[in-house]
Amino acid sequence: MDVRFINPFITAVQHVFTTMLKTEIIISKPYLKSEDDRNTDVSAIIGFTGGAVGSVALCFPLRSAIATASKFAGVELSKDDADFADALGELANMVAGQAKAKLHGLNISVSLPRVVVGEKLNVLNSKQQPVLGLPCDSALGRFAVEVAMKVVQGAVAPEPAAAAS
Amino acid sequence: MDVRFINPFITAVQHVFTTMLKTEIIISKPYLKSEDDRNTDVSAIIGFTGGAVGSVALCFPLRSAIATASKFAGVELSKDDADFADALGELANMVAGQAKAKLHGLNISVSLPRVVVGEKLNVLNSKQQPVLGLPCDSALGRFAVEVAMKVVQGAVAPEPAAAAS
Numbered sequence: 001m002d003v004r005f006i007n008p009f010i011t012a013v014q015h016v017f018t019t020m021l022k023t024e025i026i027i028s029k030p031y032l033k034s035e036d037d038r039n040t041d042v043s044a045i046i047g048f049t050g051g052a053v054g055s056v057a058l059c060f061p062l063r064s065a066i067a068t069a070s071k072f073a074g075v076e077l078s079k080d081d082a083d084f085a086d087a088l089g090e091l092a093n094m095v096a097g098q099a100k101a102k103l104h105g106l107n108i109s110v111s112l113p114r115v116v117v118g119e120k121l122n123v124l125n126s127k128q129q130p131v132l133g134l135p136c137d138s139a140l141g142r143f144a145v146e147v148a149m150k151v152v153q154g155a156v157a158p159e160p161a162a163a164a165s
Numbered sequence: 166m167d168v169r170f171i172n173p174f175i176t177a178v179q180h181v182f183t184t185m186l187k188t189e190i191i192i193s194k195p196y197l198k199s200e201d202d203r204n205t206d207v208s209a210i211i212g213f214t215g216g217a218v219g220s221v222a223l224c225f226p227l228r229s230a231i232a233t234a235s236k237f238a239g240v241e242l243s244k245d246d247a248d249f250a251d252a253l254g255e256l257a258n259m260v261a262g263q264a265k266a267k268l269h270g271l272n273i274s275v276s277l278p279r280v281v282v283g284e285k286l287n288v289l290n291s292k293q294q295p296v297l298g299l300p301c302d303s304a305l306g307r308f309a310v311e312v313a314m315k316v317v318q319g320a321v322a323p324e325p326a327a328a329a330s
Contacts, residue, residue: 047277048212049215055278111212112219122282123279124282127250
């Protein structure tokens with residue numbers, strides 16, 4: 001996946017965490033997701049369509065998911081609260097929405113999020129479609145933003161952007 | 166959710182299972198999904214956008230997921246095979262694609278599928294958005310098709326269709 005397409009997701013995550021969660025976030029070097037990565041207990045997944053088709057998955061260990069959802073809702077939540085999935089789904093929606101705005105040449109539309117809660121989840125994708133992971137770290141704990149994206153032939157790519165730190 | 170919107174999903178599931186899996190499928194009365202439903206070990210999730218925004222999740226107990234993916238691939242698969250997630254993701258894609266064709270007035274586009282593998286998953290949605298479940302039964306085992314869908318204001322609804330059995 002081209003840096004022009006991953007940078008909008010990096011800035012989207014930073015923007016959403018700083019503005020909505022008042023939380024500084026450190027995003028490390030993106031990695032190509034392998035199937036053996038099972039540090040996920042909760043995944044908020046949202047699809048998108050348009051000049052690029054794909055999906056974004058926010059993948060949390062349980063502890064980070066609870067801290068993040070609680071901070072978002074402004075009250076302590078457990079994973080069984082109805083607001084828990086709502087908060088994480090809304091975060092996924094905001095990250096995709098922010099990235100969409102940055103990828104405006106691609107005319108992206110965002111679907112509705114689903115939040116899967118379990119233990120040691122394996123979040124998989126078509127093997128033809130590589131998934132880029134952004135390792136994220138903050139006071140709320142670690143998580144990853146996983147992006148799978150296929151640019152539709154003939155769609156206009158955004159201008160190359162400076163890489164986020 | 167209106168019957169006009171759920172029937173296209175019923176006929177889509179029937180069409181995909183009969184043609185792609187050569188498997189007769191019985192779909193029982195749709196239900197409003199409650200949060201306590203945890204009979205899912207594998208979920209293939211795909212979003213859609215357009216005149217209606219939402220997502221479809223095929224939710225399988227492990228045994229049905231393995232039987233279905235193996236039948237689709239034409240070889241015995243385990244949940245750790247790369248083709249396992251591919252097969253179920255492709256099935257989700259076909260179900261959404263068939264439903265999209267039946268909902269043509271709504272100009273729907275389908276995103277890329279994600280497949281989540283775990284144990285006793287809770288597949289959640291925004292609490293503002295009800296999820297309709299279609300209980301499905303076949304020689305490959307039980308599963309459910311869960312549909313969350315919001316019609317965008319002003320979008321043209323399809324003509325009422327006769328209810329599928």
